[in-house]
Amino acid sequence: MSAQEANEVLERLCNLQRMEARAFGLRYGLQPVQMEALTYLTQCNRYSNTPQAVAEYLGLTKGTVSQSLKVLEQKGFLRKQADNEDKRIVRLAPTTKGSNLSKKALLARSLEPALAMTDSLKIAELTSALRSILRGMQQANGRKAFGACHTCRFNEDHEKNGYVCGLTREPLSVQDIQLICREHQYPH
Amino acid sequence: MSAQEANEVLERLCNLQRMEARAFGLRYGLQPVQMEALTYLTQCNRYSNTPQAVAEYLGLTKGTVSQSLKVLEQKGFLRKQADNEDKRIVRLAPTTKGSNLSKKALLARSLEPALAMTDSLKIAELTSALRSILRGMQQANGRKAFGACHTCRFNEDHEKNGYVCGLTREPLSVQDIQLICREHQYPH
DNA sequence: TCCATTTAGTTTCGACTCAATACTAATTTA
DNA sequence: TAAATTAGTATTGAGTCGAAACTAAATGGA
Structure with missing residues (x-):
């Protein structure tokens, strides 16, 4: 209910x-x-x-x-x-x-004003709950995820040498991996 | 942020x-x-x-x-x-x-499938957070609340004698007060 | 009481969204 | 090298939308 x-x-x-x-x-x-x-x-x-x-x-x-x-x-x-x-x-x-x-x-x-009364821990929880709803809806309807590279299973963290996209083999900067990608797939 | x-x-x-x-x-x-x-x-x-x-x-x-x-x-x-x-x-x-x-x-x-992993306490918290965002957005933009009577400041709980709308003075049933009202106002 | 104002709703118009379809051009595959 | 696929555009017809003009009923002063 x-x-x-x-x-x-x-x-x-x-x-x-x-x-x-x-x-x-x-x-x-x-x-x-x-x-x-x-x-x-x-x-x-x-x-x-x-x-x-x-x-x-x-x-x-x-x-x-x-x-x-x-x-x-x-x-x-x-x-x-x-x-x-x-x-x-x-x-x-x-x-x-x-x-x-x-x-x-x-x-x-x-949402700043609407969330002003809520402490930042709760905002983080809210965000994560919304993310899981988003992901659930996308899966249920067969839509692409359109997530950012840093949550993508193809993204490789090469430590000191930065990041690399496992699909294109291209290097990615710290800024790059915050951006939305149409090829995004969640791990597993 | x-x-x-x-x-x-x-x-x-x-x-x-x-x-x-x-x-x-x-x-x-x-x-x-x-x-x-x-x-x-x-x-x-x-x-x-x-x-x-x-x-x-x-x-x-x-x-x-x-x-x-x-x-x-x-x-x-x-x-x-x-x-x-x-x-x-x-x-x-x-x-x-x-x-x-x-x-x-x-x-x-x-949302059932998307929320399946979340326990009901968290769902309640999520709902309440969404409500507060909703309310904040409505206030910020001068929109009416369109809430249900049971959260309205005009709703009077007459205990055994049911509910009464303070605006129309009409009696309201238990079902009535779950419905959306265009005159809804949150308690100050 | 009566006339102006307000309120609830409809209609019409022009700009725009949207899906479906047909199309062009470049690339890939067989 | 021809067929199939892919990326994108153009066209058409149904429908949304706001603005403005409209009707009809209710309200509110003077």
Whole structure:
């Protein structure tokens, strides 16, 4: 019974997030889905900054996403760039304008005030509980995890020599392994 | 810093919820917003089952909501009925078909599996933390609470004689006070 | 009492999302 | 080297959304 109650609260919380996201975007002439795409592109790594990855992340078709990205480019929030090795692939990079807006959005919807009364230990517990829900939902629905490299089973810690991605064999910096990757898989 | 991390996870969780809600609705020919309206109408009390209340709950304009409700009625998920006392007001009641679908949606997106490893004490803590976030977000953005009567400052517990709403002076049953009310206010 | 205001709801319009489909171009596979 | 696959774009039609204009009923002063 308790799980159902948690579910209802979570569902309502998600409605509210969506509501405020819409209101925020409206002030800057962007739709919710465009804000979401922009936010993703400021958080993802260099393997994951393509239209296809955005589509998988948002759970939309690539055709739909293609249009949203066109708008974001036209409004100067991101730049498209052809990949050097595979000419089919388009790389998406937020402009300064784009990443500034993304930062502003994150601040505007900060949980800081709502969590002010809670001590940091509880916040850590909350975060970990939310993570496990997230992971459970993704598994149940066959979605990709889109986690950061430092929690990925392919990530190798070479101690003094930094990190290496076991899939691409490329070295990764401390900053790199904090970014979202479309190839992410949890250990085991 | 920890609050920001919680925020990112929560945001991702909300995207995912939306994604799965869309996929679910698609199978039954309903849009996400229509599912949300229907779910609300199966959970709200008799003061809160109007188009205006739905609009406030979803954070949309009444014109927008009016259209979604028209579709839900045409598809047989709810019935409209003029109020007896105030003839401007339309009362919305889910049909059997409507409430069945709503139940199915709740089951389909259950957190049960994701929370299976967590003991019930922790689930209670999680729920309460989510509630406080919800409340904080609503306050920060000047939204109505839409809580259930049993947490409302107008609700009066008359012990053996049941409950009474301090606003309408109407008696409320044990079932009534579990339902969502648009006039809900937390005790100071 | 009566007229202005407010409130609940609908309709219409134009910009936008979204899935489905068909398409182009580059890469991979057989 | 031809067929299949992959990345991305363009088009179309159903539907969302906010804004504005509208109807009808209730309220509230003067």
